[in-house]
Amino acid sequence: VNGEVVDEKFIIDEINEAQKNGGQYTADFDQYDISREAVIPKNCYLVLGDNREYGYDSRDYGLINKEQVIGVVRMRLLPLNDLTAF
Numbered sequence: 001v002n003g004e005v006v007d008e009k010f011i012i013d014e015i016n017e018a019q020k021n022g023g024q025y026t027a028d029f030d031q032y033d034i035s036r037e038a039v040i041p042k043n044c045y046l047v048l049g050d051n052r053e054y055g056y057d058s059r060d061y062g063l064i065n066k067e068q069v070i071g072v073v074r075m076r077l078l079p080l081n082d083l084t085a086f
Helices: 009-020 031-035
Strands: none
Touching: none
């Protein structure tokens, strides 16, 4: 994230299995791969999902325009120890 490695201990088994087989659990990418631009344009969002094996996100369908956003997160419920109202 922003040039820094993120330690994702919650998927360590999946990461190790992928590396054992000569691959990566999450493919490496950069902004240019997604939009052919060096930075994310104003009023656009890079959307990344957390269901890597089965989900789709901006790596598949590109950036999202602000006008396409139809909801707002008001509260994070899970994990319960990190319950947060926004």
